[in-house]
Amino acid sequence: MKTLKVDLTKVSNELYDILPPGRPRGIALGYFDGVHRGHQELVRVMVQRSAELGLESDVFSFDRYPKPVPKYAMLNATSPGNSHHDAQPLRSPLPPAAYAFKGLLQTADQRDEQFAALGVDNIILQEFNSEFAGLSPEEFCDLILRDKLNTKVLVVGDDYRFAKAQAGNIEMLSQWAETHGVELHVVPSVRAEGKILSSSLIREYVEAGRMPEAGRLLGHxxxxxxxxxxxxxxxxxxxxxxxxxxxxxxxxxxxxxxxxxxxxxxxxxxxxxxxxxxxxxxxxxxxxxxxxxxxxxxxxxxxxxxxxxxxxxxxxxxxxxxxxxxxxxxxxxxxxxxxxxxxAHEKAYLYTLAQDIPLYVARSKRFNTAYLQIDVYLPLEAEHASEYALLSQVLTAVSQDYPSRPELQSFLDTQYGAEISADISAVSNLQKITFHMSAVHSGLDGSSPFANSVGVFLDMLLKPARDDEDHFLPHIIETERQNLHMALLAEENDLSQYAYDRAKAHLYCDGTRLLNPLGDKDRLSAVDKTSLRQAWMRMLAEGRIHALLLGNIGDTSIADRVAHELSGIPRSQTAMQLVAGRNPQVRTLAGDKSIVEIAEGELAHVVAVYDG
The missing domain is CATH 2.40.30.30 (Riboflavin kinase-like)
Structure with missing residues (x-):
């Protein structure tokens, strides 16, 4: 993501290089102080629709707060982070504010980090000068939105006003968009606790020390x-x-x-x-x-x-x-x-980033059980789906210290019934592998089953059992291959699952072929030890990995241990990223229709798909 500081009221070759006018864009308008939950919803709409239409997704804002700051306010208006000597008081042509500006909710770096996480391509910061502030609504729409930004999708809040003396409103913007073939989305205000969510309300909460309320409205x-x-x-x-x-x-x-x-x-x-x-x-x-x-x-x-x-x-x-x-x-x-x-606080939070792998922690002492879950997201592709499905089962079947299923199960039994498993699912165009481990935090004999099991679990994924040629154990591969074949056969005979899959196939009208995250029988039969080893290395290097520690995990020693192991994974600089509205993809849904298909079976199945 790039932050572009521009003055679109001027004409220059440099400006054309920064913002090529021929590039179609989706644009979200606003100042976005705090990038709170209402802002996030607005930006998500813009990013998602831009992705569907193949547009660049940009936020258009200002380089400084666009309202005046009374002389009696404690702070001069400036971008957060600047020293007092660098402060540039705002001189806004807008009407005087009814209340003193109390300061911004975040720094520019914090704002940019949030926009990047939301999938924004560029933040376009217009210099808030007298020329720009003096534009009429028509001039703003024609000169800025049409000529300079080549706007094709425009997203605003329902209270958005713009241009000189805030003369522009939603009605005027809607008429202009219809005339010029621009797709306009007006996002309704988000309400929280009976009030319209706004940056001003959050500032009041921060000033009053009401941090839980401020955090709920910010989304962080x-x-x-x-x-x-x-x-x-x-x-x-x-x-x-x-x-x-x-x-x-x-x-x-x-x-x-x-x-x-x-x-x-x-x-x-x-x-x-x-x-x-x-x-x-x-x-x-x-x-x-x-x-x-x-x-x-x-x-x-x-x-x-x-x-x-x-x-x-x-x-x-x-x-x-x-x-x-x-x-x-x-x-x-x-x-x-x-x-x-x-x-005592049970809310999940980001404990650390191990390379680019987030480790979240949610502590709770209400129960004796603790969980470690590692999610891996990969492209759902026919070529590799069977490999990853088989890999997930091979990795969780045995370990170096316990190279057979009976030996591994015996160890888990000694840890008060600890459990290790892997699940495969599809999330739109992505294949998701969930590796899961659970155990009690402490045993009646004073032992530490969860801590003991964490080490074995991480070794299974990162230092798996292999033969002298550095391949996975052949007999484990064949056993798990047969198990997956049985799972695929069971799916074929499950008419409820079949009906559900057929409904999804009819639901999506974008021509996307729905792939089974378990793969298919022919490709599963063709997976060999070499391709399986390559899939393991590719999964660790290129997959999007998330880790979560949940429950009664004790002090931070286990979290530190997990973070240390994750930090040793050989990651690729081009590892896949999850971006809202883009990856996983948002699929276009078909309109209302009724479909009847005839299939052999004792029972009829009805699948109803609805929104709301």
């Missing part, structure tokens, strides 16, 4: 990034070393207080507790607010490193203490409460 936790600077080192004197970062200039400031947080360092996310405010000690108060975070139960050297602090929940307001001892005692209580919160 509110966070502040920054480079760690030197502080007063008071935390080290009481056994609580902290990392201090400045709030990026122009960003909204949370309510002063102590928060349960999570801090990203590099690609890893650590449990933490964070103070935002002026840090009033016994005899000192800082002149400007800082973010001061303590990573729990880790010793990390963070000076001059870029970190990002996610705010999860406010524990208490910032306080001034009568003595250093009183402050130390309160901080000790904060640490205990934060640890308890993290242990």
């Amino acid at each position: 936790s509110f966070s502040i990034p920054g480079k760690v600077i030197h502080g007063k080192a008071l935390g080290r004197t009481i056994g609580m070393p902290t990392a201090n970062i400045r709030i990026p200039y122009g960003m909204v400031i949370p309510s002063y207080g102590v928060y349960v947080s999570r801090t990203r360092v590099g690609q890893a996310h650590f449990d933490s507790v964070t103070n935002v405010g002026l840090r009033p000690t016994v005899n000192h108060t800082d002149p400007v607010p800082l973010v001061e975070t303590c990573i729990l139960d880790r010793e990390l050297e963070l000076y001059d490193q870029e970190i990002e602090v996610e705010f999860l929940e406010l524990m208490r307001p910032e306080l001034r203490f009568p003595s250093f001892i009183a402050m130390s005692n309160e901080i000790a209580k904060d640490l205990v409460k934060a640890r308890e919160w993290h242990k």
